[in-house]
């Protein structure tokens with residue numbers, strides 16, 4: 033098992049709502065943070081506050097992950113949190129936006145894991161955390177492409193966990209539901225259907241620290257009602273589609289897509 037204390041920890045998406053909370057939590061636990069994202073001004077300020085480092089990178093470009101790796105070279109813990117909401121119905125989304133979502137949400141984390149893994153194998157220690165979503169368990173209207181990337185991340189992570197378990201490299205998934213106060217859902221400023229429930233960015237950060245320290249396969253960060261809903265959609269997808277439609281999934285999805293249209 034890899035402890036956060038004194039470890040070198042790279043956090044992608046560190047300028048965002050969840051990335052900032054995760055970075056602060058890791059620094060509180062005495063991890064040495066390296067923050068990365070495109071918005072340099074945010075990560076530079078946060079890195080100073082957390083006594084860490086920062087590296088700007090655009091993970092949507094073909095060379096983005098490799099360029100980031102070349103600047104950092106080696107870490108003990110990799111937290112792959114950067115992501116785009118990619119909301120909107122399949123019929124309305126452009127191929128260009130689909131490719132970008134696949135690149136940022138799925139291929140870049142896969143490439144970064146592949147690039148940083150050899151030194152972990154050599155050190156016989158390390159941990160990789162993928163930040164997925166409850167949308168990686170349940171797909172509703174307006175989330176097809178986002179869900180494709182988040183289901184994909186979970187499949188990648190569980191397969192990698194089995195590949196690497198005996199080599200003392202931990203691989204975990206954290207799957208948040210709707211997160212209030214900061215992050216891509218909060219930024220959209222929409223009301224949820226009654227009973228949906230939210231969690232805080234700090235809850236996500238606590239889950240990230242706990243999957244590393246306890247080497248857990250997955251932690252969901254959501255109220256029990258949403259967790260049950262996600263399970264139900266795997267067992268009975270058609271029933272689940274009907275229930276979410278009655279609960280107003282279409283209007284929520286439209287508002288979410290409108291509120292997140294600038295997140296690209």
Ligand SMILES: NC(=O)c1ccc[n+]([C@@H]2O[C@H](COP(=O)([O-])OP(=O)(O)OC[C@H]3O[C@@H](n4cnc5c(N)ncnc54)[C@H](OP(=O)(O)O)[C@@H]3O)[C@@H](O)[C@H]2O)c1
Pocket residue numbers: 044045046047048049050051068069070071072089090091092093113114115116117136163164165166207208209210211212214215216217218295296
């Ligand atoms: N908030 C929620 O309710 C929620 C729920 C479930 C899952 N999640 C997942 O949690 C993760 C963090 O999301 P968040 O809520 O913190 O969203 P956010 O506030 O929008 O932050 C997204 C982060 O990803 C980075 N990013 C986006 N495109 C990038 C690119 N091309 N290159 C490099 N970095 C890029 C952004 O940095 P720059 O813009 O500075 O590049 C930012 O730091 C995502 O994977 C998301 O899917 C969030």
